[in-house]
Amino acid sequence: MSEIRNPLEIYAALAKINCGQCGVPSCLAFAAAVLQGQKKLAACPALASEVVAQLSRRLVPRRTLEDDSQQVIRQLRQEVAGLDFSLVAPRLGARLVEGNLVINCLGKDFLLTPSGEMLSDCHLNHWIYVPLLHYVLLCQGSEPQGEWVPYGSLPGAVEWSQWFSHRCEEALRQLADAHRELVFELLHLFGAKPVAMSGGADHALLILPLPRVPFLINYWEPEDGFPSKLNILLDRSAGKNINAQSINLLARGIIEMFRQLILRHSREGKLF
Numbered sequence: 001m002s003e004i005r006n007p008l009e010i011y012a013a014l015a016k017i018n019c020g021q022c023g024v025p026s027c028l029a030f031a032a033a034v035l036q037g038q039k040k041l042a043a044c045p046a047l048a049s050e051v052v053a054q055l056s057r058r059l060v061p062r063r064t065l066e067d068d069s070q071q072v073i074r075q076l077r078q079e080v081a082g083l084d085f086s087l088v089a090p091r092l093g094a095r096l097v098e099g100n101l102v103i104n105c106l107g108k109d110f111l112l113t114p115s116g117e118m119l120s121d122c123h124l125n126h127w128i129y130v131p132l133l134h135y136v137l138l139c140q141g142s143e144p145q146g147e148w149v150p151y152g153s154l155p156g157a158v159e160w161s162q163w164f165s166h167r168c169e170e171a172l173r174q175l176a177d178a179h180r181e182l183v184f185e186l187l188h189l190f191g192a193k194p195v196a197m198s199g200g201a202d203h204a205l206l207i208l209p210l211p212r213v214p215f216l217i218n219y220w221e222p223e224d225g226f227p228s229k230l231n232i233l234l235d236r237s238a239g240k241n242i243n244a245q246s247i248n249l250l251a252r253g254i255i256e257m258f259r260q261l262i263l264r265h266s267r268e269g270k271l272f
């Protein structure tokens with residue numbers, strides 16, 4: 001029995017009435033969603049159970065991004081479970097509380113149990129969970145050197161550099177342009193401190209996504225017809241305390257969190 005690779009093979013078996021009872025607006029969209037593993041065939045009430053069974057046998061389960069990140073988290077948790085927290089706490093800049101590690105991330109405490117389970121009042125997602133676990137495993141305890149460098153100059157960052165510039169720096173610049181007051185309020189809420197320096201930027205803020213991974217956010221407001229500018233610099237020591245991919249995830253996580261908060265709290269209730 002051949003594997004289904006094309007949504008049209010599923011579509012051929014559907015009623016083609018676009019009734020929407022499956023939760024998507026059309027039979028074609030439903031067929032595509034089934035192939036991508038986002039919908040189950042049984043969600044279409046017009047499909048006979050024998051046809052569902054027959055087609056299901058030809059569908060190969062797809063791995064989703066969520067599956068991948070859960071697998072990474074499981075592996076990292078196993079590695080963390082082998083650590084002696086009393087030895088690693090000082091180099092992480094973390095506290096030891098009743099055998100658990102307490103790590104401050106953006107001014108909020110995250111508690112890591114000896115089995116690698118993460119607990120916090122904040123919403124936990126893979127943007128924060130994966131970098132925190134990598135930080136625990138990789139951090140050499142290197143102190144900030146006061147040398148601010150672009151993300152791309154950190155070890156292993158070259159291949160992520162464009163992504164960082166587009167999805168993190170540019171995304172934050174656009175948010176700051178559209179919701180300046182709210183973005184700076186949020187940064188202060190998450191522990192950002194103004195820094196006197198930084199290439200004439202109108203706003204220079206130091207934040208600590210992790211105790212030994214400081215970010216410096218520089219923002220130049222638009223002026224005289226020139227567009228705004230924003231960059232996120234890292235202390236050179238960050239490369240010894242975490243990997244480049246996790247820095248990317250952290251930055252992306254902060255921006256995603258800001259997007260959600262802006263959607264909820266801006267007067268217009270929209271991003272742009």
Ligand code: SF4
Nearest residue numbers: 018019020022027044
């Ligand atoms: S419920 Fe079935 S018939 Fe209705 S739109 Fe979805 S796939 Fe098509």
